[in-house]
Amino acid sequence: MTWSVPTRRHAIANDLRNQISAGRLKAGERLPSEAHLAAHYMVSTATLRSALGLLEAEGYVEKIHGKGNFVRRPLRRITYAGGGRMLDTQAAVNSALRVTVRTAKVRASGHLSALLKVPNRSPLTEFLCLGHEGEEPHSLARIYVPRDLAPATVLVESPLFEGALASLADLRPPRVELRETVSARLPTLEEASTLRISSASAVLAITRVTADTTGRVVEAALLVFPGDRADAVFTTHHTVNERGRRDDNAR
């Protein structure tokens, strides 16, 4: 915190950010046009746009081409609970979480076949899931299941896509091995537009691979959440055997 950057765009961004935080600019409201703001702050439009770009990446503002810049509604935080638990029950209950599912038949390509440990061009079923909260999309999932394990009818009905996973798990032997790989990256253009986030903002990407007792991979899920409103939480009750060395089975 030992730094200040007195560039104009930061000053403008700070001012607008404060106005939003203070509630002088209310959620959902449209900002003055970029031309007006540029005139008001006495900067060029390029500089002003640069300031808005900062706010957009921080999630304060949503830009809509041809309409204007809008103050983002502060959305409920999403909590992804790792370790095979479901999405935060609070969120699921409170927010009329809905999902639109589109299924497709695909064949394993390089990356997928490695994840699922199946040969190339092996038949899979793809489930494309979009989590909504009211109008706002807030999560995106691509789930791949070996074709012979996919009872498509079961899944299409699921109101929660996490529910879909649970029902899948229930069809398999009781013991599952779960591997969740979490990473942070910028969204693809496609993800940015479907999640309605800035392509300059960060997303939380979780790759979850589920295997049954036999080691067979039952499903691979590629989950994407907007970084500015999602966390993944993992809790462990851990027993330390003795000092230092313990069996480390991470790759």
Add this chain to the structure above:
Amino acid sequence: MTWSVPTRRHAIANDLRNQISAGRLKAGERLPSEAHLAAHYMVSTATLRSALGLLEAEGYVEKIHGKGNFVRRPLRRITYAGGGRMLDTQAAVNSALRVTVRTAKVRASGHLSALLKVPNRSPLTEFLCLGHEGEEPHSLARIYVPRDLAPATVLVESPLFEGALASLADLRPPRVELRETVSARLPTLEEASTLRISSASAVLAITRVTADTTGRVVEAALLVFPGDRADAVFTTHHTVNERGRRDDNAR
């Protein structure tokens, strides 16, 4: 993938990206100056800089003020192993991972006192850790421990900051409860400069809270990794009791 954006900056970024991937621009090499590139692609400097901005956010290029734009060395991936395991042993062994530690005495403020479940202004010891791989910094950690639990001498010597955590854990009762909260966000300006990443790139932020059997919080660690070269992996061997409902103890 059903989209193409034929804007000039994307075309230029694609061209340069291909040249890097193909090895025509080698790692560590300096690109031609922005003025030269702008002339070469017949665009204005602003447009060219915008193209370089994309590559920088993607981690292909590092900009250094006054020196030039450099092709980024592809760095070894960092794997953070969750659930109380150590940093990927491969990486630790292979890469002469070093850490510079700076300790400080601080007092719990709002956020920290909540994490550590201690009263406000409670005395803490802060460990600032910076993970290096050769010259390149690749992780950043701020670890907070209640003052009376912090044997500073032990920690300062630790070659790995994860080692520091392990030794701490070993001083406590054998059973620990771990809660790791993972999120994706843009780096602060400070983080961006110390990790030498673009402030437009994403970071993986992990907040890890460790408690002993009595429920007392033993340490809180705020970890930050560059998103373009770090993953966090969590593996679970899970036993499903029976269909559906299982005890969900995530908050």
Add this chain to the structure above:
DNA sequence: GAGTGGTCTAGACCACGAG
């Protein structure tokens, strides 16, 4: 068609790095 944001230009001037 009027109003909005999106892209781009051809400069100017400033700040940093290295000799």
Add this chain to the structure above:
DNA sequence: TCGTGGTCTAGACCACTCA
């Protein structure tokens, strides 16, 4: 001091939305 990137300007022109 010179060459580099960083910030900013005052426009032009295009693409989208909506009446």
